[in-house]
Amino acid sequence: MKKALALSMAAAMALSLAACGGSTSSSTASTDSAAAGTSEAASEASTEGGTVANKDKPLVWFNRQPSNSSTGELDMTALNFNANTYYVGFDANQGAELQGTMVLDYIKAHIDTIDRNGDGVIGYVLAIGDIGHNDSIARTRGVRAALGTGVEVDGAINSDPVGTNADGKQSAVQDGTLEVNGKTYTIRELASQEMKNSAGATWDAATAGNAIGTWASSFGDQIDVVVSNNDGMGMSMFNAWSKENQVPTFGYDANADAVAAIAEGYGGTISQHADVQAYLTLRVIRNALDGVDIDTGIGTPDDVGNVLSDDVYVYNADERSYYALNVAVTADNYQDFTDSTKVYAPVSTQLDATAHPTKSVWLNIYNAADNFLSATYQPLLQNYDDLLNLKVEYIGGDGQTEANITNRLSNPSQYDAFAINMVKTDNAASYTALLSQ
Numbered sequence: 001m002k003k004a005l006a007l008s009m010a011a012a013m014a015l016s017l018a019a020c021g022g023s024t025s026s027s028t029a030s031t032d033s034a035a036a037g038t039s040e041a042a043s044e045a046s047t048e049g050g051t052v053a054n055k056d057k058p059l060v061w062f063n064r065q066p067s068n069s070s071t072g073e074l075d076m077t078a079l080n081f082n083a084n085t086y087y088v089g090f091d092a093n094q095g096a097e098l099q100g101t102m103v104l105d106y107i108k109a110h111i112d113t114i115d116r117n118g119d120g121v122i123g124y125v126l127a128i129g130d131i132g133h134n135d136s137i138a139r140t141r142g143v144r145a146a147l148g149t150g151v152e153v154d155g156a157i158n159s160d161p162v163g164t165n166a167d168g169k170q171s172a173v174q175d176g177t178l179e180v181n182g183k184t185y186t187i188r189e190l191a192s193q194e195m196k197n198s199a200g201a202t203w204d205a206a207t208a209g210n211a212i213g214t215w216a217s218s219f220g221d222q223i224d225v226v227v228s229n230n231d232g233m234g235m236s237m238f239n240a241w242s243k244e245n246q247v248p249t250f251g252y253d254a255n256a257d258a259v260a261a262i263a264e265g266y267g268g269t270i271s272q273h274a275d276v277q278a279y280l281t282l283r284v285i286r287n288a289l290d291g292v293d294i295d296t297g298i299g300t301p302d303d304v305g306n307v308l309s310d311d312v313y314v315y316n317a318d319e320r321s322y323y324a325l326n327v328a329v330t331a332d333n334y335q336d337f338t339d340s341t342k343v344y345a346p347v348s349t350q351l352d353a354t355a356h357p358t359k360s361v362w363l364n365i366y367n368a369a370d371n372f373l374s375a376t377y378q379p380l381l382q383n384y385d386d387l388l389n390l391k392v393e394y395i396g397g398d399g400q401t402e403a404n405i406t407n408r409l410s411n412p413s414q415y416d417a418f419a420i421n422m423v424k425t426d427n428a429a430s431y432t433a434l435l436s437q
């Protein structure tokens with residue numbers, strides 16, 4: 001019924017790449033006309049806030065790309081808000097494919113022991129972060145594509161949660177088939193659920209910790225693998241259940257606690273190169289405020305030699321977006337990733353304060369309780385803000401309502417630039433409206 005797993009996986013990923021706007025097909029950072037067109041207005045912003053209209057100040061969206069949360073279509077109005085507007089994130093499809101492959105490779109390498117009850121069915125459960133977030137959607141698709149459990153809807157793999165799927169009959173997924181050493185196994189997504197708490201916060205680690213308890217009581221030793229859209233939820237499930245039961249658990253983000261847990265049986269994680277993303281988030285602001293080519297210190301060395309190589313990021317000019325590339329972190333290499341808040345060495349040299357005077361930036365984290373953003377991303381931003389001579393005001397949201405954050409952007413005139421992490425990817429206009437007033 002199914003072709004070779006590798007083949008169906010490649011096809012499925014190609015489809016999902018196409019569906020998501022194909023960020024991987026972009027070229028590396030270039031000085032295309034749009035990107036090179038740093039605004040004159042920005043270079044005039046020499047004092048805090050200055051006389052530049054708020055609507056003309058540099059604006060960087062990060063981590064949550066302005067887009068339609070149902071279709072994934074990019075919100076190009078928000079991405080082109082002004083000449084100095086960009087998005088900084090990571091390549092969600094490349095990372096998702098890596099995560100899926102990492103899980104599949106682990107299963108194959110441990111085929112003699114993975115099937116805990118020996119029934120020939122390799123069962124996994126999946127913690128979904130946010131059904132309307134493109135990172136989460138891509139990861140669900142990537143895992144299903146690699147394991148052969150994905151079902152296509154309108155040319156892309158269905159990323160809906162299945163609830164429970166004890167008999168393999170749920171229509172959002174299908175049973176996959178894996179052949180190793182002449183033996184054929186079934187791979188089944190036994191359960192999956194969006195981890196949203198009652199207050200509405202998504203990617204919720206505590207919810208995942210509870211869910212694994214429920215799943216373990218229904219499925220017991222049918223669960224052979226635990227997969228999560230991120231490490232926050234993955235570690236919560238690992239600590240609540242899988243560590244003790246020695247069930248490999250896979251996450252995403254390479255948060256320090258997850259990397260350390262690989263020594264104790266956590267299966268693996270993906271680094272989304274937060275060290276490169278945090279740099280890019282502040283670097284494009286620095287460049288825009290300096291009135292220099294946007295590629296400075298990115299694809300082109302700056303005056304102190306900071307530069308990124310093209311194996312760690314891509315720039316897609318049409319999407320006005322910088323995407324860091326992902327790396328799998330497993331038992332083979334985790335020792336290189338133990339400090340998740342260390343700045344990336346090739347871009348770690350302090351800028352001269354005379355040539356690059358202090359500027360002030362308003363930056364929000366959509367949910368102060370988000371494991372990845374608070375334990376990895378923000379500490380990195382705080383390391384880079386010093387190196388780039390930016391005085392950043394960090395605002396932590398509640399992860400539930402945009403108003404909780406926008407209420408704290410009451411005086412944008414005080415700042416030279418803005419870096420925004422939305423609660424919902426559809427809501428860019430709530431911010432740009434404030435900057436346009």
Ligand code: BGC
Pocket residue numbers: 063064129135203229230231232252253370371372373
């Ligand atoms: C991270 C998640 C995080 C989310 C927040 C994702 O890229 O992998 O851990 O919760 O961003 O928006």
